[in-house]
Amino acid sequence: MNFLGNKRRPALVFFAGFLLCFALALPQVPAASEPMWVENLSPLAGLVGLPPQRAAQQASGWHIDTHLAVASHFVAAEDDSDSVIFDGETVRYSLALEYGWQQDWSLRLTVPWVSHGAGFLDSSINSWHNTFGLSDGGRAAFPQDQFRYQYSNASYEVSQFDEGDSMGDIRLELNRSLFQDADRAAALTLGYKAATGDTQHFTGSGAEDVFATLRYSAKELWQLPVSWHAQAGYTWVGTSKLLGPNQRHGLWFAGLGVDWRIAQRWSLLAQFDSHSGLLNSPVAALGKTSGLLSFGLRFSPNRSWMLEVGVIEDIIVETAPDVTFQASLRWRPKSPTSN
Numbered sequence: 001m002n003f004l005g006n007k008r009r010p011a012l013v014f015f016a017g018f019l020l021c022f023a024l025a026l027p028q029v030p031a032a033s034e035p036m037w038v039e040n041l042s043p044l045a046g047l048v049g050l051p052p053q054r055a056a057q058q059a060s061g062w063h064i065d066t067h068l069a070v071a072s073h074f075v076a077a078e079d080d081s082d083s084v085i086f087d088g089e090t091v092r093y094s095l096a097l098e099y100g101w102q103q104d105w106s107l108r109l110t111v112p113w114v115s116h117g118a119g120f121l122d123s124s125i126n127s128w129h130n131t132f133g134l135s136d137g138g139r140a141a142f143p144q145d146q147f148r149y150q151y152s153n154a155s156y157e158v159s160q161f162d163e164g165d166s167m168g169d170i171r172l173e174l175n176r177s178l179f180q181d182a183d184r185a186a187a188l189t190l191g192y193k194a195a196t197g198d199t200q201h202f203t204g205s206g207a208e209d210v211f212a213t214l215r216y217s218a219k220e221l222w223q224l225p226v227s228w229h230a231q232a233g234y235t236w237v238g239t240s241k242l243l244g245p246n247q248r249h250g251l252w253f254a255g256l257g258v259d260w261r262i263a264q265r266w267s268l269l270a271q272f273d274s275h276s277g278l279l280n281s282p283v284a285a286l287g288k289t290s291g292l293l294s295f296g297l298r299f300s301p302n303r304s305w306m307l308e309v310g311v312i313e314d315i316i317v318e319t320a321p322d323v324t325f326q327a328s329l330r331w332r333p334k335s336p337t338s339n
Helices: 009-024 122-132
Strands: 061-078 083-101 105-117 148-152 157-160 164-167 171-180 184-193 209-218 226-236 250-261 266-275 290-299 305-314 323-331
Touching: none
Parallel strands: none
Antiparallel strands: 061 083, 061 323, 083 105, 083 148, 105 164, 105 171, 148 157, 171 184, 184 209, 209 226, 226 250, 250 266, 266 290, 290 305, 305 323
């Protein structure tokens, strides 16, 4: 199934062109820094409450983020007890609305729409591997553009062969500024992931999760026009039939990102994100600590708007999708802390 099929592509191109023209017409004042919106969209990690990085700065008024990510999965591995095959693609559209007050508090709601299916990236990825002589982990031995999520151990098996899409699990976050000035900020977040997704189509875990996050942001790294962001947190994961009896109920997560402003309106982005394995399993895709390395480019026409594109790789192999392509459009109110 081609989630971005021919009927949708002209509309998407027109919409992207409209947004770019609109942004170019705005006053030329750069926006404040933000880390990249990075989520592990592997079939299992995408089910649990692992929030993406965000800046620690707080501002009064409304904040709006829109995000699109397309992830390609391929894992085929087994040991004496566990086996896994993840072969497919995930498309996630997310809308986040946040309202801040008194420069100290904000409430954020994130609503995702998630699609799982065979996708359309297999031939391009296979060609890339062939051209540069890269290992494909056995991807070429499987039929292109098929969909299969399957993992099992001696007492449990989950199989998913039907494509599907639906609303994902909604997240609600309460943010409190710990301190904030022109150059640095720290904030604490308490979050809740609801069970609004569909377990039959892998768009939700069927369980509620709770998480806590500490975030820190600072400017002028090494006296360069580089902002940096860090977060660390912990998620309490509810019991999910998709994760099975070997699931871990406590997960840590952490990340570090840099934003290097190479021109008034342009930034280069780099980021590392990690979290603990979701299951007690020796198979990397199920139980190993994940590692995602991301690179992106951001265009900031003024202090309210940011448009960015990026790519994510599983730097710790098989703990995340092979590759994820993404784009984000953000709007922020003007504030005294903006650049």
